[in-house]
Amino acid sequence: MSGTPLLSIRDLSVSYREKDDWSRVVHGVSLDVHRGEVVALVGESGSGKTTTAQSVIGLLPGNGRIDQGEIRLDGTDISRWPSRRLDAIRGARISLIPQDPGSALNPIRTIGAQVGEILKIHGWRDKKAIASRVVELLARVGLTEPELRARQYPHELSGGMKQRVLIAIAVALQPELIVADEPTSGLDVTVQRRILDLIDELRLEFGTSVLLVTHDLGVAADRAGRLVVMQGGRIQEEGPTAALIAAPRSAYARRLLADAPSLDMTVRRQPRPEPIRERDEADDFAVIVEDLTHDFPLADGGTFRAVDGISFRLRRGTTHALVGESGSGKTTTIRSIVGFEKPTAGRILVDGTDIAALHRADLRRFRRKIQLVYQNPFASLDPRQNVFEIIEEPLLNFDKREKDERRRSVESLLDRVGLSRTLLGRAPHALSGGQRQRVAIARALVLEPQVLVLDEAVSALDVTVQAQVLKLLDELQRDLGLTYLFVSHDLAVVRQIADSVSVLHRGRQVESGPVEQIFHAPTSSYTRDLLAAIPGRTGVERARTLSPGSDR
Known part of the structure; x- marks a missing residue:
């Protein structure tokens, strides 16, 4: 100029x-x-x-x-x-x-x-x-x-x-x-x-x-x-x-x-092979949600319906994403699935167990099967504990192993999430955002759960750190056979990590299916609006006019 x-x-x-x-x-x-x-x-x-x-x-x-x-x-x-x-x-x-x-x-x-x-x-x-x-x-x-x-x-x-x-x-x-x-x-x-x-x-x-x-x-x-x-x-x-x-x-x-996931217009996820069904088809699913409904009481004596009849199935070893804007019902849904909230109606099966029928002691034991990784690694780790104590704590609460065995478990998990054992004595404030989130993932894995609920688990991270954590999650899933319920408002990230997706809007499920189907042939106008709002499309198209053979 x-x-x-x-x-x-x-x-x-x-x-x-x-x-x-x-x-x-x-x-x-x-x-x-x-x-x-x-x-x-x-x-x-x-x-x-x-x-x-x-x-x-x-x-x-x-x-x-x-x-x-x-x-x-x-x-x-x-x-x-x-x-x-x-x-x-x-x-x-x-x-x-x-x-x-x-x-x-x-x-x-x-x-x-x-x-x-x-x-x-x-x-x-x-x-x-x-x-x-x-x-x-x-x-x-x-x-x-x-x-x-x-x-x-x-x-x-x-x-x-x-x-x-x-x-x-x-x-x-x-x-x-x-x-x-x-x-x-x-x-x-x-x-x-x-x-x-x-x-x-x-x-x-x-x-x-x-x-x-x-x-x-x-x-x-x-x-x-x-x-x-x-x-x-x-x-x-x-x-x-x-x-x-x-x-x-x-x-x-x-x-x-x-x-940058928003600059990639392709679905990267490799489809999982269909299981060989030699047993009840329901056994193929780690989580089954049927007609989940949740009402909250209001001060005037009425009720507010935060979740209205949501249903989906999460196949073992795969990733199902819940997407939608603030107020769509994502948080209430996952709190019900992990047993923090009791739904008004509907049924939730985790590994075949109806969690609504569990009493306090059984519910506590059930939580070994399903663990939650929170959005903000800056707030979810206790600043008074060091890395070893943070990862060890679930073992002290749920699994009375010997001290040496606990240390071996913690060190092994630190290796698996790609962190040096020299970090074991450090407090959370001495770690980067990506390191904190890896510690949070290790803490969730220490009890060997079958299902991880990832609540906006990469949204607070820079794009390069985000890519590293997503790669780690994919490796852990393939190595350990983990099942993920991935909650996000970022459809560009969902496009990369998820196998299937449910789109929520004002407490209702407006669309559900394989990621490729939802992204390339959405049936809901709300889903089309969400997809159109993903930033980067215009920039990529301009760049392609300068470099027609480029993938990006």
Whole structure:
């Protein structure tokens, strides 16, 4: 592009203080963002992308500093401006859409007060004018009943609605540049698409530039004109999005793209052979769910039906996925299957046992057969225990083996999940996200269960770590004959790991069958909407026009 860039970063280096030492995390980064352009910073955790973005808007943590370099906004270097001076341009010329709307919004202030605050900071004084502009902004970002939303508090809004509020704040003064830091992380695919569409619409309407920070290669491929790939605080590669996807030059970019499930439009899973039936066909299934229904009582004496007549069968040694958006009934279904909730109606058989008929002691013994791996490895491991104690604990609770035998079991499992035995004495905080999730998987396997329920088990991981954990799960299944119930809102991951899938919507099962059938010939309009919302399709198609023979 010609002309002066709106944002020009040159030779930026940033350090963080750790006790008495400074550790450099961004090394000589240079990039441009032109007017009306979307540039995506992509990379794994620790790549330096968020630190680079925070430097642009002057929001580094208190222990961070810019060591060298320039950050020019429309030709003016703002890298050394004090916070008070930056306040004059934050919101007016540069705005931030933060990652987590739950922590970015004040829980004790109304939505209207928080949107109106940015107007007050920049000189608006007329209360009626502020109230009118707030309602106008909330309507503009697609919130229904904007007058009502202005009076509500954050806890009364869904995640997608809260993210729209943050966008309303970001565009209130029609800034020249928006820094969007993982703006759709954790949102359902259809909500994600609506949020990204909204940012695009506002960008076209106001001519705003966007610096998009994301670990989601599919989102970057669809929405950005140029990609900047970062690793270890350095730029590994940059260029036009379609060209970079079609022919990445750096080894790191090639690996990042190869590991991104949303950029692969094929079903990779190899079908499992059909079993030879020399016994009752029901024995072929590890889990049978028939007409599962679950009602929750309401304060007014009524009931809310969270799950309404769900049925599916999970064949031994295979993976069945439950997919759907928030509120679809996935969590209630799996809590019923593992015995945490007692369903209102229906039948659940696990290895031929009707779990609804089990009493407390029998239910406790039953849980050896089926184990749960939680979504967040940062929260599911006890920070007071070391790795050995975390994996050993189920043996202490369920299986009174001798101490030496317990140690052998723990060490063997650590080997199997691909972790060094040198980690046994470490606490969870000393591990990476991928290492934590491997520990969680080892803990689930120590009792030798037949079924693992994986609740969004890779959604909190970077794309490359995610690919490693998915590969591990596939190897464990093939080696140990495990059966997986895989719960996810990420259809791109489901396409890779699952043999069959049930699509849930508002507590009902709208479709169920083999993965290939569901992905290539869905019968439900809701399933078609979910599939259409998977990011990456547009980016892949653009790349293929540059490289017709490419698989990607």
